[in-house]
Amino acid sequence: MDRKLLETRVLLESDLEAFREIQSEYLDKWTPALLREQFSKFPSLYVGSFLNGALIGIAYGTADSSSATLQGIAVKFSLWRKGIGSALLSFFEQQTNGMGVHKVGLGCGEGFAEQFYVKNGYRPVELKARSADGRVLAVEPIRDYSDGLVKRERLRRELHPSEVIFIMEKRLDP
Numbered sequence: 001m002d003r004k005l006l007e008t009r010v011l012l013e014s015d016l017e018a019f020r021e022i023q024s025e026y027l028d029k030w031t032p033a034l035l036r037e038q039f040s041k042f043p044s045l046y047v048g049s050f051l052n053g054a055l056i057g058i059a060y061g062t063a064d065s066s067s068a069t070l071q072g073i074a075v076k077f078s079l080w081r082k083g084i085g086s087a088l089l090s091f092f093e094q095q096t097n098g099m100g101v102h103k104v105g106l107g108c109g110e111g112f113a114e115q116f117y118v119k120n121g122y123r124p125v126e127l128k129a130r131s132a133d134g135r136v137l138a139v140e141p142i143r144d145y146s147d148g149l150v151k152r153e154r155l156r157r158e159l160h161p162s163e164v165i166f167i168m169e170k171r172l173d174p
Protein backbone atom coordinates (compact mmCIF):
# COMPACT_ATOMS: atom_id res chain seq x y z
CA MET A 1 0.00 0.00 0.00
CA ASP A 2 1.38 3.38 -1.00
CA ARG A 3 0.62 5.70 1.96
CA LYS A 4 0.98 8.74 -0.26
CA LEU A 5 -2.27 7.67 -1.96
CA LEU A 6 -4.11 7.44 1.35
CA GLU A 7 -6.43 10.27 2.42
CA THR A 8 -8.80 10.54 5.40
CA ARG A 9 -11.54 13.16 5.18
CA VAL A 10 -15.14 14.04 5.93
CA LEU A 11 -17.56 12.30 3.57
CA LEU A 12 -19.59 14.07 0.92
CA GLU A 13 -23.10 13.16 -0.11
CA SER A 14 -21.62 11.64 -3.27
CA ASP A 15 -19.65 9.15 -1.11
CA LEU A 16 -22.75 7.68 0.54
CA GLU A 17 -23.30 4.82 -1.90
CA ALA A 18 -19.76 3.54 -1.38
CA PHE A 19 -20.21 4.14 2.38
CA ARG A 20 -23.32 1.94 2.43
CA GLU A 21 -21.49 -0.91 0.69
CA ILE A 22 -18.86 -1.03 3.44
CA GLN A 23 -21.39 -0.41 6.20
CA SER A 24 -23.67 -3.25 5.08
CA GLU A 25 -20.78 -5.69 4.66
CA TYR A 26 -19.16 -5.11 8.08
CA LEU A 27 -21.60 -3.28 10.36
CA ASP A 28 -25.29 -2.41 9.86
CA LYS A 29 -27.71 -2.71 7.00
CA TRP A 30 -29.28 0.73 6.76
CA THR A 31 -31.67 1.81 4.04
CA PRO A 32 -30.46 4.65 1.79
CA ALA A 33 -33.15 6.86 3.37
CA LEU A 34 -31.97 6.18 6.92
CA LEU A 35 -28.37 6.82 5.94
CA ARG A 36 -29.24 10.15 4.27
CA GLU A 37 -31.26 11.17 7.33
CA GLN A 38 -28.45 10.35 9.79
CA PHE A 39 -25.78 11.89 7.57
CA SER A 40 -27.76 15.12 7.31
CA LYS A 41 -27.91 15.34 11.13
CA PHE A 42 -24.20 14.71 11.76
CA PRO A 43 -22.31 15.36 8.50
CA SER A 44 -19.03 16.17 10.28
CA LEU A 45 -19.11 12.77 12.04
CA TYR A 46 -19.17 10.74 8.82
CA VAL A 47 -15.56 10.21 7.84
CA GLY A 48 -13.76 7.95 5.41
CA SER A 49 -10.35 6.74 4.29
CA PHE A 50 -9.65 6.72 0.59
CA LEU A 51 -6.90 4.82 -1.19
CA ASN A 52 -6.17 6.30 -4.58
CA GLY A 53 -9.65 7.88 -4.49
CA ALA A 54 -11.58 4.70 -3.57
CA LEU A 55 -13.34 4.47 -0.20
CA ILE A 56 -11.69 1.75 1.89
CA GLY A 57 -12.78 2.58 5.45
CA ILE A 58 -15.53 4.41 7.31
CA ALA A 59 -16.32 5.76 10.78
CA TYR A 60 -19.52 7.47 11.83
CA GLY A 61 -21.54 8.49 14.83
CA THR A 62 -23.79 10.90 16.64
CA ALA A 63 -23.30 13.54 19.32
CA ASP A 64 -25.14 15.59 21.89
CA SER A 65 -23.84 18.47 23.96
CA SER A 66 -21.81 16.27 26.34
CA SER A 67 -20.57 13.29 24.34
CA ALA A 68 -20.28 11.67 20.95
CA THR A 69 -21.10 8.04 20.19
CA LEU A 70 -19.13 6.08 17.66
CA GLN A 71 -21.79 3.98 15.94
CA GLY A 72 -19.52 2.12 13.56
CA ILE A 73 -16.02 1.78 12.15
CA ALA A 74 -14.79 -0.60 9.47
CA VAL A 75 -11.88 -1.03 7.10
CA LYS A 76 -11.88 -3.33 4.07
CA PHE A 77 -10.54 -6.72 5.11
CA SER A 78 -7.58 -6.80 2.71
CA LEU A 79 -6.23 -3.63 4.39
CA TRP A 80 -6.54 -4.59 8.06
CA ARG A 81 -3.62 -4.12 10.49
CA LYS A 82 -2.02 -1.25 8.59
CA GLY A 83 -3.11 1.52 10.97
CA ILE A 84 -6.02 2.70 8.81
CA GLY A 85 -8.68 1.99 11.47
CA SER A 86 -6.66 3.89 14.09
CA ALA A 87 -6.22 6.85 11.72
CA LEU A 88 -9.97 6.89 11.04
CA LEU A 89 -10.77 6.77 14.74
CA SER A 90 -8.34 9.59 15.46
CA PHE A 91 -9.92 11.67 12.68
CA PHE A 92 -13.39 10.97 14.10
CA GLU A 93 -12.13 12.17 17.51
CA GLN A 94 -10.73 15.37 15.98
CA GLN A 95 -14.09 16.03 14.39
CA THR A 96 -15.78 15.46 17.75
CA ASN A 97 -13.38 17.88 19.43
CA GLY A 98 -14.08 20.37 16.66
CA MET A 99 -17.75 20.31 17.71
CA GLY A 100 -16.73 21.23 21.27
CA VAL A 101 -17.51 17.71 22.54
CA HIS A 102 -14.67 16.09 24.45
CA LYS A 103 -15.86 12.55 25.16
CA VAL A 104 -16.48 9.60 22.84
CA GLY A 105 -18.40 6.50 23.92
CA LEU A 106 -19.09 3.23 22.15
CA GLY A 107 -20.48 -0.26 22.56
CA CYS A 108 -18.13 -2.91 21.30
CA GLY A 109 -19.37 -6.23 19.95
CA GLU A 110 -17.59 -9.35 21.18
CA GLY A 111 -14.29 -10.10 19.48
CA PHE A 112 -10.93 -8.58 18.65
CA ALA A 113 -12.35 -5.05 18.17
CA GLU A 114 -12.06 -4.76 21.97
CA GLN A 115 -8.28 -4.83 21.61
CA PHE A 116 -8.45 -2.29 18.81
CA TYR A 117 -10.27 0.21 21.04
CA VAL A 118 -8.09 -0.43 24.10
CA LYS A 119 -4.99 0.07 21.94
CA ASN A 120 -6.50 3.39 20.84
CA GLY A 121 -6.91 4.65 24.40
CA TYR A 122 -10.52 3.67 25.12
CA ARG A 123 -11.36 2.73 28.70
CA PRO A 124 -13.86 -0.08 29.28
CA VAL A 125 -16.35 1.28 31.85
CA GLU A 126 -19.14 -1.29 31.95
CA LEU A 127 -20.49 -4.53 30.55
CA LYS A 128 -23.96 -4.93 29.09
CA ALA A 129 -25.48 -8.42 28.83
CA ARG A 130 -28.29 -8.81 26.30
CA SER A 131 -30.72 -11.57 25.39
CA ALA A 132 -31.28 -12.74 21.81
CA ASP A 133 -34.30 -10.41 21.50
CA GLY A 134 -32.19 -7.44 22.58
CA ARG A 135 -33.36 -7.12 26.20
CA VAL A 136 -30.72 -5.81 28.60
CA LEU A 137 -30.23 -8.53 31.22
CA ALA A 138 -27.52 -6.81 33.28
CA VAL A 139 -25.27 -3.77 33.37
CA GLU A 140 -22.10 -4.24 35.39
CA PRO A 141 -19.51 -1.54 36.13
CA ILE A 142 -15.90 -2.57 35.55
CA ARG A 143 -12.56 -1.14 36.67
CA ASP A 144 -10.63 -1.94 33.50
CA TYR A 145 -10.37 -4.42 30.63
CA SER A 146 -9.00 -7.34 32.69
CA ASP A 147 -11.69 -6.85 35.35
CA GLY A 148 -14.22 -6.84 32.47
CA LEU A 149 -12.90 -10.12 31.05
CA VAL A 150 -13.38 -11.84 34.44
CA LYS A 151 -16.84 -10.35 35.01
CA ARG A 152 -17.91 -11.19 31.46
CA GLU A 153 -17.23 -14.89 32.11
CA ARG A 154 -19.32 -14.72 35.29
CA LEU A 155 -22.22 -13.02 33.48
CA ARG A 156 -22.06 -15.67 30.75
CA ARG A 157 -22.19 -18.49 33.32
CA GLU A 158 -24.97 -16.95 35.39
CA LEU A 159 -27.28 -15.37 32.80
CA HIS A 160 -26.59 -17.26 29.54
CA PRO A 161 -26.95 -14.05 27.54
CA SER A 162 -26.83 -13.92 23.78
CA GLU A 163 -23.96 -11.40 24.04
CA VAL A 164 -22.02 -9.35 26.55
CA ILE A 165 -20.66 -6.11 25.14
CA PHE A 166 -18.06 -3.73 26.52
CA ILE A 167 -19.12 -0.10 26.86
CA MET A 168 -16.00 2.03 26.45
CA GLU A 169 -15.20 5.71 26.55
CA LYS A 170 -12.37 8.09 25.91
CA ARG A 171 -11.95 11.63 27.16
CA LEU A 172 -10.40 13.88 24.55
CA ASP A 173 -7.95 16.70 25.20
CA PRO A 174 -9.72 19.90 24.07
Ligand SMILES: CC(C)(COP(=O)(O)OP(=O)(O)OC[C@H]1O[C@@H](n2cnc3c(N)ncnc32)[C@H](O)[C@@H]1OP(=O)(O)O)[C@@H](O)C(=O)NCCC(=O)NCCS
Nearest residue numbers: 073074075080081082083084085086109112113115116119
Ligand atom coordinates in the same frame (compact mmCIF):
# COMPACT_ATOMS: atom_id res chain seq x y z
C1 LIG B 1 -11.76 -3.04 13.89
C2 LIG B 1 -11.12 -2.56 12.57
C3 LIG B 1 -11.80 -1.28 12.13
C4 LIG B 1 -9.62 -2.29 12.84
O1 LIG B 1 -9.07 -1.69 11.66
P1 LIG B 1 -7.51 -1.80 11.31
O2 LIG B 1 -7.21 -0.82 10.25
O3 LIG B 1 -7.14 -3.22 11.06
O4 LIG B 1 -6.89 -1.34 12.71
P2 LIG B 1 -5.37 -0.88 13.02
O5 LIG B 1 -4.45 -1.42 11.98
O6 LIG B 1 -5.37 0.59 13.23
O7 LIG B 1 -5.12 -1.64 14.42
C5 LIG B 1 -4.64 -0.99 15.58
C6 LIG B 1 -4.44 -1.99 16.68
O8 LIG B 1 -5.71 -2.62 17.04
C7 LIG B 1 -5.49 -4.00 17.41
N1 LIG B 1 -6.13 -4.88 16.42
C8 LIG B 1 -6.69 -4.53 15.25
N2 LIG B 1 -7.19 -5.62 14.62
C9 LIG B 1 -6.91 -6.68 15.42
C10 LIG B 1 -7.15 -8.09 15.33
N3 LIG B 1 -7.75 -8.63 14.26
N4 LIG B 1 -6.75 -8.88 16.34
C11 LIG B 1 -6.12 -8.36 17.43
N5 LIG B 1 -5.85 -7.02 17.56
C12 LIG B 1 -6.25 -6.21 16.58
C13 LIG B 1 -3.96 -4.21 17.35
O9 LIG B 1 -3.45 -3.89 18.61
C14 LIG B 1 -3.54 -3.17 16.32
O10 LIG B 1 -2.22 -2.77 16.44
P3 LIG B 1 -1.03 -3.67 15.78
O11 LIG B 1 -1.46 -4.02 14.37
O12 LIG B 1 0.15 -2.75 15.83
O13 LIG B 1 -0.90 -4.88 16.64
C15 LIG B 1 -11.20 -3.66 11.48
O14 LIG B 1 -10.74 -4.87 12.00
C16 LIG B 1 -12.62 -3.90 10.95
O15 LIG B 1 -13.07 -3.22 10.03
N6 LIG B 1 -13.34 -4.89 11.52
C17 LIG B 1 -14.70 -5.23 11.05
C18 LIG B 1 -15.72 -4.24 11.56
C19 LIG B 1 -15.74 -4.17 13.07
O16 LIG B 1 -15.67 -5.18 13.77
N7 LIG B 1 -15.82 -2.93 13.58
C20 LIG B 1 -15.90 -2.67 15.01
C21 LIG B 1 -17.31 -2.79 15.48
S1 LIG B 1 -17.44 -2.73 17.27
